[in-house]
Amino acid sequence: MSKNIIEEFNSYREKMNERILATDNKILKRIFSVDSMAYQEGALSVQTKELLGLMGSLVLRCDDCVKYHVQKAWQEGVTKEQIIETFALANVVGGTIVIPHTRRALEFLESLEESSSCT
Amino acid sequence: MSKNIIEEFNSYREKMNERILATDNKILKRIFSVDSMAYQEGALSVQTKELLGLMGSLVLRCDDCVKYHVQKAWQEGVTKEQIIETFALANVVGGTIVIPHTRRALEFLESLEESSSCT
Amino acid sequence: MSKNIIEEFNSYREKMNERILATDNKILKRIFSVDSMAYQEGALSVQTKELLGLMGSLVLRCDDCVKYHVQKAWQEGVTKEQIIETFALANVVGGTIVIPHTRRALEFLESLEESSSCT
Amino acid sequence: MSKNIIEEFNSYREKMNERILATDNKILKRIFSVDSMAYQEGALSVQTKELLGLMGSLVLRCDDCVKYHVQKAWQEGVTKEQIIETFALANVVGGTIVIPHTRRALEFLESLEESSSCT
Amino acid sequence: MSKNIIEEFNSYREKMNERILATDNKILKRIFSVDSMAYQEGALSVQTKELLGLMGSLVLRCDDCVKYHVQKAWQEGVTKEQIIETFALANVVGGTIVIPHTRRALEFLESLEESSSCT
Amino acid sequence: MSKNIIEEFNSYREKMNERILATDNKILKRIFSVDSMAYQEGALSVQTKELLGLMGSLVLRCDDCVKYHVQKAWQEGVTKEQIIETFALANVVGGTIVIPHTRRALEFLESLEESSSCT
Numbered sequence A, B, C, D, E, F: 001m002s003k004n005i006i007e008e009f010n011s012y013r014e015k016m017n018e019r020i021l022a023t024d025n026k027i028l029k030r031i032f033s034v035d036s037m038a039y040q041e042g043a044l045s046v047q048t049k050e051l052l053g054l055m056g057s058l059v060l061r062c063d064d065c066v067k068y069h070v071q072k073a074w075q076e077g078v079t080k081e082q083i084i085e086t087f088a089l090a091n092v093v094g095g096t097i098v099i100p101h102t103r104r105a106l107e108f109l110e111s112l113e114e115s116s117s118c119t
Helices: A002-022 A026-038 A046-059 A061-074 A080-094 A094-119 B003-024 B026-038 B048-060 B063-075 B080-096 B097-117 C002-022 C026-038 C046-058 C061-074 C082-093 C097-118 D004-021 D027-039 D046-059 D063-075 D080-095 D096-119 E002-022 E026-038 E045-061 E063-075 E080-094 E096-118 F001-024 F026-038 F045-061 F063-075 F080-094 F096-116
Strands: none
Touching: A002 A094, A002 B097, A002 D080, A026 B080, A026 B097, A026 F026, A026 F080, A046 A061, A046 A080, A046 A094, A046 F045, A046 F080, A061 A080, A061 A094, A061 B097, A061 D004, A080 A094, A080 C026, A080 D096, A080 E080, A080 F026, A080 F045, A094 C026, A094 C061, A094 D080, B003 B026, B003 B063, B003 E080, B026 C082, B026 D027, B026 E045, B026 E096, B048 B063, B048 B080, B048 B097, B048 E045, B048 E080, B063 B080, B063 B097, B063 C082, B080 E026, B080 E045, B080 E080, B080 F001, B080 F096, C002 C061, C002 C097, C002 D027, C002 F096, C026 D080, C026 F026, C046 C061, C046 C082, C046 C097, C046 D046, C046 D080, C061 C082, C061 C097, C082 C097, C082 D027, C082 D046, C082 E096, C097 E063, C097 E080, D004 D027, D004 D063, D004 D096, D004 E096, D027 E080, D027 E096, D027 F045, D046 D063, D046 D080, D046 D096, D063 D096, D080 D096, D080 F026, D096 E002, D096 F001, D096 F026, D096 F063, E002 E026, E002 E063, E002 F096, E026 E096, E026 F080, E026 F096, E045 E080, E045 E096, E063 E080, E063 E096, E063 F096, E080 E096, E080 F080, F001 F026, F001 F063, F001 F096, F045 F063, F045 F080, F045 F096, F063 F080, F080 F096
């Protein structure tokens, strides 16, 4: 069942990202390309950048963005403890208003964990 | 199936707006009436005002408000290209945090487009 | 059917709060404990504090936080009229962007009202 | 010197509110009138409503709105302890991002306190 | 004296934008270039786009962004009435929390008006 | 002159933090203590945590919080390039609305840089 949360998120995201690019709006295309460039290795590692993306997404309380960066961080080898420390920091900076988003973020993280251990 | 997204949104919205007005709270009633007055033709056209409402809703990331203004703009004859340029501007001003909301906004817009071409 | 909205909210909330505490992150634990301390009787009554929590949640547009404080306020004996005046004030301060959240908040409040009158 | 913070705030606020009304935009006028109606005695007392306004202003981090509601609450006889409990709750709900605004809010509150004791 | 608000804003903005570009960070450079592309004539006119930028800036309550778009809109020939209708709409969508920003926005707009009529 | 920005920020911050603690509100005290605990070495380094704090502060657009974390990161040996990459990421996630805050953040960072090279 946990696989569903992940697959549902990814398939909708991919489908609609394609449709956004299909509108052929050049500004939206540039934003998408700047977005992927921004998370590439630089003075900061990819792992740190994904955690920064997660932090920004949590305090701005965007569940889909949170899911995306939890997944990316996890795929890049960031540990569960490091992701949870980022959750904690976001709850400090952003307040208890972040708690409901932390619930959904943890559910997603533990689904990723489960689905990796299944294989 | 695309009709469902539209109908579901509109029927819940109408049902609950009625219940809000049924509470007979005079401040809520005034807000509802100021809200409809604000989008009427003035120094700016109804079309421009709906796009301004859409812009505000996108950067504040309120999906229901976005749907409402996409629908109103569409009904007022704003073109798909104009709505998408508003999406693009909202992603510039509000950042990539607006992308997930743009996905749902585009899905709603394309549902409207489909359902108009069906008739 | 209204019971479902309430039970669904509470059971997911409880399940995931337990999982958050189970991560054993000491910052998250402290935030949870500060959070419950903050709403205890002091210079302000518990009722007023729950309404303040509701106000903060409405203007920050966090549906789950809104549900939580509507429920707590209701359990503490705050009246429907007082809760609705708080909704109204949140719509004044936070703008029409709060309306969709007010719809869901009112639906939740009226579900609580129904389910109390059933017993 | 503390009198300056208060007078500066009030004189600029009054001067510019007059200029806003002088634009003769009917929507802005309505918002101003709904705004003053919303804080009048109802199911909730004026004191509670001012604290709700303060809470909303703090979590949305609007320094001028915070000053305004601190002043109104103070004038309505809300105690320093009650205002500070509202500050505390806003820091819980809104996070440490509210701290810098709490600094300025406390400075304003203590200026009001000083200037009342001077007379 | 009104000229000072305008000049102060523009000179600090230009000086620091240059320093941002001087850091030679390619992501920041791209954002700056996407930003200027986004406001160019397209399916929507430059005037409408500036008003959209103003709307986004007002509801997100960024005073500097508001000043920037008020100035650009004014330079592009948008009338005072149209700018003020955008202020009004932003106060409807974003709530009374936008009022203090509207004060500063109007002061800036009327300074622009004065300084144009001086020449 | 650059020293002034830094000293002004720090002296006001320290003075008012003391006054906040002097109110003897136990919730505010706990928040202050959770806040300092949260940035201590754990699964993530102090440097990474300061950058996360900076990221959260930038996207939530809190200038004082930004200054605080720029200073802490700098003191912990985070490089200028790493801080600027965090600025860039915050502008991607949070949008062009973050630009004015980036101007002030860079000015503060370069003041720190200057004042360290002076000694």
